[in-house]
Amino acid sequence: MNKLVGETSPYLLQHAHNPVDWYPWGEEALQRAQQEDKPILVSIGYAACHWCHVMERESFEDADTARIMNEHFINIKIDREERPDLDHIYMDAVQAMTGSGGWPLNVFLTPDKRPFYGGTYFPPVKAFNRPSWKEVLTALSQAFNERREDIDQQAANLTDHLAQSNQFGTQTGSFLNIPKQELFTRDQCDTIYKNIMTQADTAWGGFGRAPKFPGTFTIQYLLRYHHSFNAPEGLQQALLSLDKMLQGGIYDQLGGGFARYSTDEQWLAPHFEKMLYDNALLVDTLCEAYQLTGNKIYAQTIHHTLEFIEREMTHLNGAFYAALDADSEGVEGKFYTWSLTEVQAILGDKAPLFCEFYDVTEHGNWEEQNILWIRKPLAEFAAEKGIDQAALETLLHNCRQQLLAVRDTRIRPGLDDKILLGWNALMIHACCKAYAALREDHYLHMAVRAMDCCWRNMQQPGQEGVFYHTYKADTPKYPAFLDDYACLIRALIALQEVTGHLHWLHRAKQLTDVVISQFSDEAGSYFYYTMQHQHDVIVRKKEVYDGAVPSGNALMVNNLWYLSVVFDDRAWAARAVDMLARLSQTVVRYPTSFGIWAAGILQMVKGTREIAIVGKEYRARMQEVHGYYIPFKVLLGAEKDQPGLPLLEQRERPGETLVYVCEDYHCIKPVFYIQEIINLIK
Template sequence: MNRLAKETSPYLLQHAHNPVDWYPWGEEALQKAKAEDKPILVSIGYAACHWCHVMERESFENEATARIMNEHFINIKIDREERPDLDHIYMDAVQAMTGSGGWPLNVFLTPDKLPFYGGTYFPPVKAFNRASWTDVLLALAQAFQERREDLETQAQNMRDHLVQASGFGTQAVDLDLVPREELFTRAQCDTIYNNIMQQSDKIWGGFGSAPKFPGTFNIQYLLRYHHSFNEPKALNQALLSLDKMIQGGIYDQLGGGFARYSTDAKWLAPHFEKMLYDNALLVDVMSEAYQLTGNELYAKTIADTLGFVEREMTDAGGGFYSALDADSEGVEGKFYTWSKEEIEEILGEDAALFCAYYDVSEEGNWEETNILWVTKPLAVVAEAHGLPPEALEQMLVTSREKLMAVRSKRIRPGLDDKIILGWNALMVHACCRAYAALGVERYRDMGINAMKFCLRNLQNVDKQSFFHTFKGGIAKYPAFLDDYAWLVRALIALQEVTGDAEWLDHAKALTSYVVANFSDEGDIYFYYTQAGQTDVIVRKKEVYDGATPSGNAVMAANLLYLSVVYDRKDWSDRGIAMLAGQAQTAVRYSTSFGVWAGILLQSVKGVREIAVVGSEYKSRMQDTNRHYIPFKVLLGAVTDQPGIPLLEQRERPGETLIYVCEHYHCIKPVNYIEEIINLK
């Protein structure tokens, strides 16, 4: 047993029994590398990662391979979800070296933590045009002995490259010289729309080809663009993407919830791990789609997805777990797939119809087994079998329940039960959005309970700062920019659905903390790590919207929102400066900067400031929430609230009034939101 046995991360614990002398990242390993003057091997992955398991099985559990690693290197295992800061740095380095990245990420460092070589998966013997892992180890050990100076020069150059990559944004746009209407324009929004549509798959939905990720930020932009400028093609592409995912194998047709991505363009064959953040972001965008269309398919999928999260990914205290593994019993997807024979045995005479609907065959639709997915509309299948659609739907409901009962007895995929602050914040936001759209109180309660869990277990004793992760009663690692940005965003959403101002007070305090501890030298953007962290070789600034939204993009949106609430011109100016610095990039690389693109669209369309004051303010806020008003600030109170301009001098005895304003100038107040039309 190696040093990982004392860790709490499920991923690190998976490697605790390897013959490799693994260390967690920390002073003990880093000092040992210096004392013994050895290169460091850092291997980064996560608990739900299929190829991480493969490399462990093939190489890290092999005694002979472990001997080579132990003799020549100080070996460090990192859970990328625990230390995204380190993952970002070393992933960027490997991508710069090789042109690609992924997990497992294996990177070799000098004793000063500087990267000089790296790659992803290496096979145990030469294959797939990749050198074997042992060949790589021996070659690098020899190079470190014989060409040390060359490697250190290479490593220093890489560090300089990483520093330079985060050197943007120190010069702000002079907002007094350039009018806001010239900074952000309808033409930019149109170009972003056209760029997204060029990347769109018009048959199967989504963006690009295989492997295909959900692309929620692009879908959200298309929904909002349609709402803003009445462009049906944008709406159709957004809904096509959602519908095809919901019908696909990427969606768990029995248990709800989405896998991380599809390995094919048709959404049939997922990489089966289920991540908390994907499900949060998809619930977010489905909530908007429901508000816009009223399509019950989205309401049902939200219900089933949040049902899955509640059932399989929620801690007894209310926090949300991180992920479910792709593998069970060492086989990818085994928990989720079916043979036709199994289904016939379970469903009897209903099997033929069930198999026709879900594309189940004798030979299988994926690796000689079957992934359940929908290839034809229910009405078409019902007509082909001479049934009313309602009868088919009822049979499918009963059949799914029977299969779920059998599936629940299978050996389950591994659960990564650590609780990550930022990912919990994303799911809290999703719960709020689902409640806003559908009015199901359980969704709001899930969000409130998870936020209370985070405040109780991940907040530092100083009541200002937070930890990034929590497991086994232990909170670890200072929180990162993403954690804080997403947390502020979730707190804002909680106020909108509860009407409780305390959530906004938390959001304001946290924003001040981020400004004080994460700001770059130009006081425009924010570093990923807070000031004073010493174990990273560079402080990076992240602006790219990847699988999760950029912390900088979300902070820009937070600053703009809270600047309206608290009349903070400094926050408004900073949010605009952040957006101005990324607008051109968002236009040019639209599918990679979707959150920035959405903020740009909001800046062009303007924000509706909605204040509800009176004894019935909470119910009127919820009435407002059900409407699709994507660019809004929504506040409420029983009486006037000094210090919050939107809630000052609004109270009228005996009435609950809704004020709709822009730049604090309000139209005539109304009693019900339905009295005001065209709230775009």
């Protein structure tokens, strides 16, 4: 009997009527596996996953396949976004076995939850040099029954491997007595830059070959490195990467927002799913690019993307949904693509110019359909055609609105409407940065509403500062993970910087205390992904890679460093330095996998500007600070002196609003306006 019908996850509900006897992860399924001594099949995916849908249609909806699964296995479905802790563990196991990973992730466990075999997509018949799903099921059932000792030994070896790979950071020794300027050097920053540039695609932007992911952390490092040390080639690569994405099919030219990644090197053909976190991280990066360059296209894209988020991915309570599917009507990208005939029928005599600009042709540019993308920048295209640029911009805008109105009548891709704490915090942070860069009050309103919703609905009853990971249908579920807390602390810090309300910082401090007490490893250096006393995982993992989302450990370095300055907590500062120093050699060698860490090293080398503003006009002065690109700063403001916050103590002068710029609490002479000393800061 399928047990998924009572779940709230859209991904699990997609499988609720399969003939497979699916269970959610939990005691009922795990106990049954032990009682019946059967292997467990864990199948992990997410609602917007195209190949997950394919395998469901081909295998999980097939009665004969379901019969084999039900007879020989205890079958568990997991939404990787609800249980990223389990996904991390079993993905690592499959990668160790096969050298690759992805979703759907299908992993086979012994009755005590230890993995012994796994893979990703399996076809219904042998193809792509892969065995069929039925062959895999039959062979593994036979092996489990006839070669149990071999299975148990493989499971033991894999579990040992997972535990051993988790031992970094527990070695003895400390960096506490080594000066910071010896631990982190300009030479490290230069080497990081050179290693990034060896992977740069100087023709189409981005890093590495197809498939191409946005690489926002790497782009941010190049922006900050150029700002720090004047590296025009690095700036050019960063901006080229953004420009090519903005012109490409990975960006929804009609509705705004970014797809997950591009399947080709030119950013034309995306994997059409839209994830909340990608859009948050790209808005973050575009805000920095805009502050550094003043390029209005970046501002327009921020506006367009946040319009999409508000229109299609925002709950009535202000929180943000997780994702939009790649498929509609069972076809990937159908909602977003066009035929030439459709465009001509809608636009009439404006179609030829529009189609030439967006590369719409009779034969199509992708699977006999057309993805809208820009082959030449608007100014260049207008000059070639002898058309006034402003007039062309107006014509294209009107055409896009006409097509968007028609597209809105189509059957929409599925919406994953669960609310994830960490991803919401990423978007809250992005809204704060958009408000700071563009001075649009509405973006601040979006940020505060979402934070209030998360704070109100996702805290565990009777445990202030202890949160749930996911929320849907008025029901929060699963204890929050390290990433959730780390992203939330960072968002609270950002809210203080844009509102001037210090209570956000006190909340950030409260959550940092929770993280230290509940997630610290035995050496008191790094943080585990799961809280203490969570018993349904076979190992407590420590995640350090900056992948699709930033590593919780990397964000905690930044959070600890920032809050150590605010509250003069030397232990937090020392821990941030220790975490960064222990990993620094790896970061320098592989910077595109450790982008947030790399920026942390750059910050340690360049220093942190401590900006304190005290007086009645402090909020207006804080707004002035946001008009400048100052990537490494602590910004505080208050109307009066604030005991307990060293940067805001003994700063008040009656009738004046003063701006203090400090480093390590040593301040230069206060000024009335930030522009008086901006060259010293920059």
